[in-house]
Amino acid sequence: xxxxxxxxxxxxxxxxxxxxxxxxxxxxxxxxxxxxxxxxxxxxxxxxxxxxxxxxxxxxxxxxxxxxxxxxxxxxxxxxxxxxxxxxxxxxxxxxxxxxxxxxxxxxxxxxxxxxxxxxxxxxxxxxxxxxxxxxxxxxxxxxxxxxxxxxxxxxxxxxxxxxxxxxxxxxxxxxxxxxxxxxxxxxxxxxxxxxxxxxxxxxxxxxxxxxxxxxxxxxxxxxxxxxxxxxxxxxxxxxxxxxxxxxxxxxxxxxxxxxxxxxxxxxxxxxxxxxxxxxxxxxxxxxxxxxxxxxxxxxxxxxxxxxxxxxxxxxxxxxxxxxxxxxxxxxxxxxxxxxxxxxxxxxxxxxxxxxxxxxxxxxxxxxxxxx
Amino acid sequence: xxxxxxxxxxxxxxxxxxxxxxxxxxxxxxxxxxxxxxxxxxxxxxxxxxxxxxxxxxxxxxxxxxxxxxxxxxxxxxxxxxxxxxxxxxxxxxxxxxxxxxxxxxxxxxxxxxxxxxxxxxxxxxxxxxxxxxxxxxxxxxxxxxxxxxxxxxxxxxxxxxxxxxxxxxxxxxxxxxxxxxxxxxxxxxxxxxxxxxxxxxxxxxxxxxxxxxxxxxxxxxxxxxxxxxxxxxxxxxxxxxxxxxxxxxxxxxxxxxxxxxxxxxxxxxxxxxxxxxxxxxxxxxxxxxxxxxxxxxxxxxxxxxxxxxxxxxxxxxxxxxxxxxxxxxxxxxxxxxxxxxxxxxxxxxxxxxxxx
Numbered sequence: 001x002x003x004x005x006x007x008x009x010x011x012x013x014x015x016x017x018x019x020x021x022x023x024x025x026x027x028x029x030x031x032x033x034x035x036x037x038x039x040x041x042x043x044x045x046x047x048x049x050x051x052x053x054x055x056x057x058x059x060x061x062x063x064x065x066x067x068x069x070x071x072x073x074x075x076x077x078x079x080x081x082x083x084x085x086x087x088x089x090x091x092x093x094x095x096x097x098x099x100x101x102x103x104x105x106x107x108x109x110x111x112x113x114x115x116x117x118x119x120x121x122x123x124x125x126x127x128x129x130x131x132x133x134x135x136x137x138x139x140x141x142x143x144x145x146x147x148x149x150x151x152x153x154x155x156x157x158x159x160x161x162x163x164x165x166x167x168x169x170x171x172x173x174x175x176x177x178x179x180x181x182x183x184x185x186x187x188x189x190x191x192x193x194x195x196x197x198x199x200x201x202x203x204x205x206x207x208x209x210x211x212x213x214x215x216x217x218x219x220x221x222x223x224x225x226x227x228x229x230x231x232x233x234x235x236x237x238x239x240x241x242x243x244x245x246x247x248x249x250x251x252x253x254x255x256x257x258x259x260x261x262x263x264x265x266x267x268x269x270x271x272x273x274x275x276x277x278x279x280x281x282x283x284x285x286x287x288x289x290x291x292x293x294x295x296x297x298x299x300x301x302x303x304x305x306x307x308x309x310x311x312x313x314x315x316x317x318x319x320x321x322x323x324x325x326x327x328x329x330x331x332x333x334x335x336x337x338x339x340x341x342x343x344x345x346x347x348x349x350x351x352x353x354x355x356x357x358x359x360x361x362x363x364x365x366x367x368x369x370x371x372x
Numbered sequence: 373x374x375x376x377x378x379x380x381x382x383x384x385x386x387x388x389x390x391x392x393x394x395x396x397x398x399x400x401x402x403x404x405x406x407x408x409x410x411x412x413x414x415x416x417x418x419x420x421x422x423x424x425x426x427x428x429x430x431x432x433x434x435x436x437x438x439x440x441x442x443x444x445x446x447x448x449x450x451x452x453x454x455x456x457x458x459x460x461x462x463x464x465x466x467x468x469x470x471x472x473x474x475x476x477x478x479x480x481x482x483x484x485x486x487x488x489x490x491x492x493x494x495x496x497x498x499x500x501x502x503x504x505x506x507x508x509x510x511x512x513x514x515x516x517x518x519x520x521x522x523x524x525x526x527x528x529x530x531x532x533x534x535x536x537x538x539x540x541x542x543x544x545x546x547x548x549x550x551x552x553x554x555x556x557x558x559x560x561x562x563x564x565x566x567x568x569x570x571x572x573x574x575x576x577x578x579x580x581x582x583x584x585x586x587x588x589x590x591x592x593x594x595x596x597x598x599x600x601x602x603x604x605x606x607x608x609x610x611x612x613x614x615x616x617x618x619x620x621x622x623x624x625x626x627x628x629x630x631x632x633x634x635x636x637x638x639x640x641x642x643x644x645x646x647x648x649x650x651x652x653x654x655x656x657x658x659x660x661x662x663x664x665x666x667x668x669x670x671x672x673x674x675x676x677x678x679x680x681x682x683x684x685x686x687x688x689x690x691x692x693x694x695x696x697x698x699x700x701x702x703x704x705x706x707x708x709x710x711x712x713x714x715x716x717x718x719x720x721x722x723x724x725x726x727x728x729x
Contacts, residue, residue: 088634
């Protein structure tokens with residue numbers, strides 16, 4: 001019994017030690033925080049809550065964060081991202097609350113899963129600003145309610161997919177294409193349908209001959225199962241597919257490694273990347289800087305995150321609006337540098353891009369007759 | 373008493389190990405812990421969130437602990453929770469009843485769904501001696517893919533393929549009154565259900581014949597059989613109750629903390645339940661405290677992230693390390709026992725010496 005008392009006393013002592021030191025540290029901790037809030041002068045700190053997946057997902061989270069980081073460096077702002085434990089509304093709300101309580105009152109959230117959370121947050125934290133990418137705030141009933149402290153942002157994925165489709169077709173001239181999607185959600189579907197239209201446009205108008213069979217259009221069902229991505233890619237390549245458009249986050253990374261293995265053993269296969277310029281992810285030969293990524297269907301997420309922060313600094317925050325970034329405002333497109341595309345292809349794609357801009361070519365964003 | 377101290381020591385070791393990791397990665401442990409605990413308890417709304425985070429863990433912890441008492445290692449709490457939550461969601465989205473009646477139905481559906489998911493491994497164990505670790509893990513994946521198929525096929529949201537429709541208010545455990553009392557927290561009626569479950573399970577284990585029989589099976593299966601206890605029946609009953617508890621965890625998570633069910637996710641609370649049960653030494657009341665402790669860690673983590681420079685990935689590791697060490701309470705118990713024995717030996721020796729001289 002005596003020993004248990006000693007043990008208990010020890011535990012209690014350590015506990016009070018922790019608590020004591022915590023409060024004694026008060027001043028120091030705050031001082032430390034004050035030190036790196038160089039952005040305090042500019043007036044706000046930028047926070048981000050990540051969507052499902054990690055910060056280095058080569059896609060959504062990473063793109064958003066890179067834009068924030070760039071702006072934070074340029075304008076000397078404090079920035080921070082938090083990673084929620086799960087993807088439920090409650091968990092998102094918790095992290096938004098954490099950012100808010102820590103003084104991060106300009107909060108960027110990438111992904112449609114934040115829709116209902118932002119709906120609540122924009123009322124709960126009225127003096128905070130919210131950027132919701134790929135979604136609009138609603139109460140679970142899909143009636144958009146965008147308060148003055150929120151901006152909702154969409155991308156024209158179908159136009160991006162279209163351009164990638166044209167680039168692919170013109171570069172390869174003939175062959176067979178495939179598509180691997182992540183989850184069957186609107187953003188991914190629009191990439192798919194746009195890509196199909198791009199191939200069809202090139203076949204009809206630019207004399208190419210690229211086919212796409214229904215069995216080679218697959219949604220894997222997640223954004224993180226890279227092993228399954230590799231298997232799907234292997235099956236498609238075995239069936240004679242030459243190029244696969246992957247709009248699938250981490251699943252696409254699996255497909256890229258499969259393509260690398262095949263290229264190294266002498267086959268000629270290609271991948272079309274998504275969201276960001278994935279050229280560097282597809283490099284299989286460091287020396288010659290050769291990559292299996294033909295081109296990428298980009299959404300300029302980083303640019304948008306950057307622009308929004310800049311707008312806030314300039315006092316031009318477009319609160320209450322739903323913005324769409326498409327070819328017209330250069331929000332989508334293929335990368336500026338495409339080592340795997342010939343100059344002729346690049347010129348051709350630029351021409352098509354201009355035609356989309358001017359409205360001569362209209363890319364449908366509905367399923368229509370397209371595969372899946 | 374001794375068990376409590378062992379558990380507290382385990383927590384202490386966990387916190388020390390976490391502090392070490394923080395120090396090694398160049399962060400101030402005191403500052404980190406201060407914000408971690410502040411994040412979970414700073415105000416009433418954060419405390420409510422902590423309790424809400426703990427609610428599913430109480431259920432899965434109870435589930436694992438209860439099965440442990442019968443000598444069964446229920447690793448399938450995740451699948452049972454998922455399927456229980458799915459059944460509750462399905463009932464909530466299908467039936468049209470008044471709120472009290474509806475809640476009775478969803479809770480019942482969740483319990484039965486979880487129980488069904490654990491019944492199969494229980495039956496296999498009783499009839500064919502298939503090890504429950506293997507079969508419950510397999511059931512996890514069956515639940516995962518069943519939900520993956522069923523939700524888009526029958527309960528699809530209006531626009532999204534990847535999650536079910538939102539539950540209507542009358543089918544949700546959320547209570548505006550409770551939320552307001554806790555300053556806008558997402559705490560819900562699930563916590564009352566959880567406390568009730570702790571009391572009921574403690575009663576079953578400690579005060580009933582059924583509990584006695586199940587514990588006997590856990591201590592020594594053959595002796596129990598020799599004493600005339602129906603071992604096979606015991607295994608199945610134990611799994612049914614354990615599964616039902618995990619199913620209730622699913623009800624708390626999917627109709628309380630969340631308002632719909634998402635596909636492609638195996639709830640992490642299922643596995644955390646094992647750690648909760650280990651830390652609690654399989655005692656129901658201990659499960660309650662251990663789960664609240666875990667809830668505190670999970671809910672304070674984000675605030676620690678926001679207030680310090682600890683990156684989220686390191687914070688995850690810190691929490692994992694605390695949990696890891698906290699779950700080694702058995703080792704610590706051995707250590708304590710060993711230390712006591714060494715002391716006793718020394719005392720005997722010195723006593724003998726004293727006698728000799």
